[in-house]
Amino acid sequence: LGLGLTASPLRAAGLEPNSFEDITSYNNYYEFGTGKDDPARYADQLTTDPWTIKIDGLVEKPGDYALSDLVPQMTIEERIYRFRCVEAWSMVVPWNGFELADLLELVGVKSGAKYVAFETVLRPEEMPGTRFPVLDWPYREGLRLDEARHPLTLLATGIYGKPMPNQNGAPIRLVVPWKYGFKYAKSISRITLTDQEPPTSWNMANAREYGFYSNVNPEVAHPRWSQATERRIGGGLFAKREPTLMFNGYDEVASLYQGMDLRKNF
């Protein structure tokens, strides 16, 4: 009975999480290959312990931060978020992680900083997909400082209360639920505060298709597919398409973009 009580409001909000199996078997992580099953097959080669994140740029306390020192200082929460891929499929993921804002607080952001850049680790010997230039490695992503500080933005270290599986971006990855999934930099090895919009991998590869902001927006089509609707993973062969929500349903971020033309800044 108790389970039913907690599950039904979630279901009503369309927030019934996908199975651990779905979340960990269907991934885009091109460092391990371009197939959806490649990450689950090859990501176990990645050494995730010990792990350090280089934090540099416009910060008060730059340095190499050991994850084992960093995480205990943070408040780990569970956040059940919708996840919308730019390929027009979606899932619901119960992340465990802490707010990026708290880490930024800890390292101290200097006054000139306007953007946060993220870099995924690059280890060709452990990441077979990086032996071919599918993208200009290492994988780079970025957020505006106010986006990075938004309380919805997480650095996730787990799923379903378990340590982050390698195929999902172990040991630590970005989660920005109102943006397309490719913004969620995985296996982060470097965070840089800058005063300029940082280059981002997919934008570098194809600027016409991928903008810096990449907010989920049903009204702005990707040149190769419509973004108006999405297919929920886990519904089997006959899952009905569902309408995609502006900002993936996280309307509270709308104020960040007041006065901006989101067709231009896609």
Added chain:
Amino acid sequence: MIDVVNRSVRAIPNWVLYVAGAVPVIWLYVLGFQNALGADPVDAIERNLGLWALWLLIAGLCITPLQRLTPLRLIKLRRPIGVVAFFYVLVHFLTWLVLDVQIPSQIVADIIKRPYVTVGMAALLLLLPLAVTSNNWSIRKMGARWRTVHKLVYPAVLLAGLHMVMQAKGFQLEPLVYLAAIAFLVAMRWMPLSSFRQAFVKR
């Protein structure tokens, strides 16, 4: 050895080839119904059927060069391969239409506005008359025109390869290898065969 191959190929009844060609599609759908195709069965079916169709189309393009350059005589397989390939293309398309896009207005918009869909659709339409006329009655009825019409397979397979390339995100090798192989097999039709034979003999 080659004689044995040639003779056994000739001995296979056509219906066996058609049934064998249909089994993987049925099997794929059986797995789909049982939820045994991973997290996204629709994507898995689309991808597999598209890839298998491309393999079959490429196999079909190989038959004539093999006949010209080697003692292999596989011409009997060409029609079944072609017809089965079309069946895969058709089910691939219907899967996309019914299970993936679902919404009629969006289907039309996708065919017009999304170049990779337009290209795939064009390949399907080019293959349609070939599938319809892949029978002895049509060959008799159409005479010399039959050969001309069936040259549509060249642009169709090129478009199918392009359809795969246009879907790749980032810079991916595999689709480009497929397209290059298709372009080579098509280009062979206009290359003087003597140069190929010499190359084989010299080695």
